[in-house]
Amino acid sequence: MTDITVPTLGESVTEATVGQWLKSAGDSVEKDEVIVELETDKVSVEVPAPEAGVLSEIIAEEGATVEIGALLAKLSEGGAEGSAPAAKEEAPKSDDAPAASDASGETVEVTVPAMGESVAEGTLSSWMKQPGDAVSKDETLVEIETDKVAVEVPSPIDGVLTEIVVSEGETVEIGTLIARISAGDGAAATPTPTPAPAASAPAPTSSSSAPSGDAPVSPAVRRIASENNIDPSKIPGTGKDGRATKGDALAYLEKKPMEKTASAPAPSATPRATGPREERVKMTRLRQTIARRLKEAQDTAAMLTTFNDVDMTNIMSMRKEYKDNFEKRHGVKLGFMSFFVKAVVNALQEVPAVNAEIDGTDIIYKNFYDIGVAVGTEKGLVVPVVRDCDALSLAGIEGAISDLGKKARDGQLSMQDLQGGTFTISNGGVYGSMMSTPILNPPQSGVLGMHRIEQRPVAINGEVVIRPMMYLALSYDHRIVDGKEAVTFLVRVKEALENPERMLLGV
Template identity: 55%
Template sequence: MTEVRVPTLGESVTEATVATWFKKPGDSVAVDEMLCELETDKVTVEVPSPAAGTLADIVANEGDTVGVDALLANISEEGNAGPEETKPRAEPKSEEPAKEEASSEDSGKSSGGSGGGSIDVMVPTLGESVSEATVSTWFKKVGDTVEQDEMLCELETDKVSVEVPAPAAGTLSEIVAEEGTTVQADAKLAVLSSGDAPAKQASEPKGEDKPQPEEAPKGDTQYSTPPAGDGGRGRSDVEDAPSAKKAMAEKGVSRDQVQGSGRDGRVMKEDVSKAVEATKAAPQKAETKQAPRAPSPAEDADREERVKMTRLRQTIARRLKDAQNTAAMLTTYNEVDMTEVMALRKEYKDLFEKKHGVRLGFMSFFTKACCHALKEVPEVNAEIDGAEIIYKNFVHMGIATGTPTGLVVPVIRDVDSMSFAEIEGAIAEKGKRARDGKLSMNDMQGGTFTISNGGVYGSLMSSPILNPPQSGILGMHKIQERPMVVNGEIKIRPMMYLALSYDHRIVDGKGAVTFLVRVKEALEDPRRLLMDL
């Protein structure tokens, strides 16, 4: 086992952040092949492989901060035996008659395999009431070697993304459902050959000389910088830094305009900056002034981008429209003076975080206030089922969360029995999992009431849409200082507009207004929450 450690980062630089891993556990690597990229305060540092073999495990993940000489990963040198195993390829052929007795009909499918069969990769359980999914991304190609439980692909359902791990170690021999395909529950996604890696290696020498990766370190070409304009493109295993690709796309610089200074001519972010400066310094051709011309519809179409909606976005659109079509939705508004809550939070936030290990925010106050008001107005916490009304004697609070893929509403169960610290911890944990796309179906089911905080985006006033089958949703907004009349005097107060959207089929106007007034009273005098008033 060979250790991969953080190299010397430079004078006065003691730590770096792991920016990108270009290899995954189980991938084969050659000597000096780039494994990952570190970012320091000043430069980007590449970490090459110190030995040929297989990346056994990654110790420091992307985003982790590491010090000089810290352990990044481990490399198993077993992969060096791969090229040598191609020599006795003819021997198994002479032993085939003896093996036929113990092999099944599937042995004919494995080209020169070591007696392994095929294993079907099926769609995993998607969750209650979810019958289909869309294949979003394949992380492996046909012919790739995979380890058991290594992620093969990602499926997208109406609510969450589902990762599909490899049921066994082997080789991906066939992909049945390509990206973009809609599959039913328990459908076949791919076929794994349980035979080991030599089956794959035996086919590789047909296209190119297998020993080439081992011979590369012997020459000096691996460390030489290609001429300008080449950028190492003569080597198929050289990939430009992701930060450089992003910079080229943002600056509108083509790959041919940049000369790479990294290993094997790899383009770094600094190279792109130099190319942009060189372009600006070059003499600019005089541009002839022409009268502005309106673009034609055909030209507009060329500048448009058509992207298929994700299943999550389609579900959001359908459910929001269903809510408008089904419920008799109405919104009532009020405003709350946040002076007391802000003062209480300012006074105790440091002690709170020190004791409970979580920050004290405003959401726990609003959650507590809503639970308090729902006890007095239970119909806001109810739902309609046919000709019946179901009253919930508990509060499962949905917290609407914006993510890069769309709006999701993770649910915190039995929030009415939680403390401030437990609520803040649950909100932080659910929010992180939502942004990382790690929420399960169970995390978003069973909510009885929802809070949506549009104020984090700067919203001053809005009318939130119900989350069916719930009958109420509270909209929070931006805190803004406004002149208010207090005891006959004009004073500047931090004010927030509140909006309660409710289903008028079971919630009357009196109940909705009473609910919002109770929330307002609890927030303007937080002591009422402690005394249950």
């Protein structure tokens, strides 16, 4: 018998609320399979099974408040293997379906994996394999899009894809059965046809369509309600006894009418008809999230932009002189972005408000410098984060940016790659932008926009000369950053870039 307890939940977090049990007593579980979700006032934490077995007893019910180390459930060993024959007996026995007892091996079910903190569902984007195709272990079968990243689901075994249970475009939750694979080489001489969308696992129905009322409010729901000035009792709850979960709160925010934008045209109740030269394409989850977060930033922050320009002569000369030796020594190309990251870190150290965030009525100052670098991909804009930039060399920064950019373009970014940035840099200059006003990436308080370098006449020592100039734009949250601080920050960035030797020498 194995005890499942509340894990360490992060610095300063001492308790949590049991949000949702994904397994019931008597269910078989696999090692590392998520069995329960805990909600804190900061994050949602998924608790996996430490080993394969049967969930024999649930100690802490949904809605209960538990402390670190508290007993959640008990897991008995050896049950998972014993349940396998029963699963085989329930396999389809139609003439079109392969027999589970085929000599080539057993049928293995493919389910939606855990996709990261607070991600409960996704949209099945595209199948890379079709029924009847041979697959290798760890070969990608299907891609699932969430509101944060695209997740590739690999094959757990070598075999043949015998059945696709969920069609493209369907919404799936963690643990939903999406396909079946027969182990071995000749497992599926006659694959099962792809079913109609109705065959996908139904979404769980709400246990209560009414608001959560007097039901206990979890810390996560309380925080979301406080940050968005909403009454938590008005959030319809789907949890036990009508309790609102974190997912309920986020869904309520998306559906909540925007009083601040009452002048905006109301969305049509039914989609309008498309014309003969129009095409209607459903927005991806990533694009929907980008749209929602950018609009939230405009609605919640007192956003203002200040501008300056920078003479790129010295950086361009330094880069031209040393780029070949730099690449030979470090294995990465010397670009402009590493200089900008270093300049930003220097400015953030002098003006800490730009590196802070608002949490309710408090300001959280961050004494670390994790810089988000906006990357444009075919699916939309993502902002992977380069960690501890104050401790990295130019080569370390260039290498990290190169690796993250490749992962972004290949759709390989993880949740960890996208979370926790303290400041963002967006380079519109690569697309030819001369000037723009970038939008904040909440909860950050500042974002720096880079633009194209162009030859312009400037006055130096009483003479007009032609210099490579770039406009810089700092958008900031005026609730926390004063105008003087914003201008000072941008001036420090300009000074560091125009005198890179002083910046790198720390003088």
